[in-house]
Amino acid sequence: MRLTYAKRCGSAVLVLLAATALWTGCTHNKAESRPPAEMAEEPMDPADAAIDPAHWGRLYPVHYQQWKLTSEPTPAGLSKYKRGYDVGEERRDKLDEYPFLALLYSGWGFGAEYNEPRGHYHMVQDQLEVDPGRLKAGGACLTCKTPYAPKLQKEMGRAYFATPYKEVLARLPKQNQTLGVACIDCHDNRGMELRISREFTLGKALRKIGVDPAKLTREQKRTLVCAQCHVTYMIPKDKDMHSTDVVFPWAGSREGGIPIENIIKDIKSSPSHLEWTQAVTGFKLAFLRHPEYEFYSNNSPHWSAGVTCADCHMPMMTVSHESLTDHRIMSPLKGEMTQCAGCHEEKAPELRAKVIAMQDRFIGSYLKTGYAVAADAKLFEMANKAKAAGKQIDNEVYGIARENYEQAFYRLIFVGAENSTGFHNPKEGLRILDDAARHAATADMHLRQMLAKAGERVPDQVDLELPKYTGNRGTKHLPFRPEHEIKAPIVK
């Protein structure tokens, strides 16, 4: 099939779009806004039409097709750590890949099911399919999923965040309820400029770090359109544990420097940020999610070289002699890697091997630290039991151990929720894990001293009782899939 690319304002195509009364990119003219005959049977609110990518596809068929390709499984055998939706592969759950996470997240939705990401097309559908425990926060969960989020938030105000997920979803037109990130999320429909559609989250957060969202350069937007969703956020709770907002923990940071230290300070600054209770320790904790933007932008080599998210994930492609931006967003390892060739001399297989070698180093450290933090959690469990049985537990030492444990825990889950397996900022990933390991060791030492003083016998090797957490998870009773576990790679 030959793809044609209609970038120019072809009048035949434009008439169709003008029917939706939203297109001013080329020669918008209200007088043209009459529905053509073939569209009369599917009357659509202009606002819905602006959101529906199929309408944009009439003017930009190639972009639309590539966007739609994110629904397809990705090429197999090219990525080592992200193959959960590759052709012929089974989906992967992080809780099977990294069993210590099942222990650490036990007590809430993420401990039931925590799938690796797949293409953009599936984002809302995946929420409907995941363990319902994951959607308890309410409408807030739709914030980085549906293109209707800004509209919903405007219409519903604060109620948007806490209203039950399915109730909020039901307010959307039926045909668009499972629509994920759409053209309108990244583009102005009057002129196609890149734009930030999520003023109520990213816009506010940018102002907090001294960036005016109205004055972004094209280069900034080539990263920030992704940062609307690929960031960590908090869903602050009121005293009844109802969601009140979606906020990025960027206080005290700046563009190009949102380090984990500042993020931890921010999340620990208010009890309203604590969203769940960890079953093993009984601690109320915050959570960290996919912080691709924060991790990448913190002085990584590529960030410093001016490389944007789109440079690596949306390479240029040529269709009918026209060069355009590939909208099939996926792992660069799964493509030809032409986007790297401008700066790297290696051929794709060689460069891919370099990326994987960096990821192997990261995984080695991640696994070691993960199990150390999990062992800490079990020692707290032991201490809590001893306390309940009337043993003398030194509160001060307990407090020091807890602070170190939380510092280790947040660092660990920050790099683990980040989806590049360390690649986006290799040195920073290892630095964060080193610090996490140090805090975990300090917690371990204090816990052991404290337990010994209380007359408890602590084995050298703490029994993690992993099957208790990895098996029979959530309302779906998911079994542990040992064949998906990621073991420490041999690092040369």
Ligand code: HEC
């Ligand atoms: C509206 C929110 C949103 C925006 C904007 C967004 N993403 Fe995503 N992205 C997601 C979600 C959610 C997923 C996971 C989807 C799933 O698993 O169902 C995802 C998944 C991905 C994946 C994994 C794809 C795969 O094949 O596994 C990549 C890569 C990615 N995004 C990169 C980007 C880049 C680069 C940008 C900016 C150009 C961007 N995203 C913009 C929300 C978003």
Ligand code: HEC
């Ligand atoms: C220098 C190139 C480069 C830049 C810049 C870059 N990435 Fe990546 N990204 C990668 C590579 C390489 C991977 C690892 C993919 C793998 O392991 O298969 C990756 C992985 C990812 C993944 C997981 C992919 C998957 O298949 O699950 C997401 C999501 C992602 N990047 C988003 C972003 C976002 C958002 C930005 C900007 C803040 C960004 N990336 C900047 C190269 C880049």
Ligand code: HEC
């Ligand atoms: C996740 C964000 C994102 C989404 C969703 C998205 N785009 Fe884009 N689009 C981009 C980026 C980034 C560029 C590069 C723009 C630049 O550098 O100025 C781009 C460029 C374009 C261009 C300019 C020509 C080119 O190829 O560079 C067109 C046309 C376009 N997109 C159409 C679409 C259409 C149609 C859709 C929906 C089917 C869509 N885009 C969805 C991010 C997105």
Ligand code: HEC
């Ligand atoms: C705009 C230029 C540019 C682009 C595009 C780019 N890189 Fe890089 N890359 C750099 C720079 C600069 C460094 C840092 C070199 C250093 O610190 O010695 C680097 C470092 C690396 C390294 C570690 C150093 C090494 O060579 O072992 C890897 C691996 C890497 N890049 C992979 C990629 C991949 C994969 C892509 C495409 C998805 C990519 N890069 C795209 C400029 C770029």
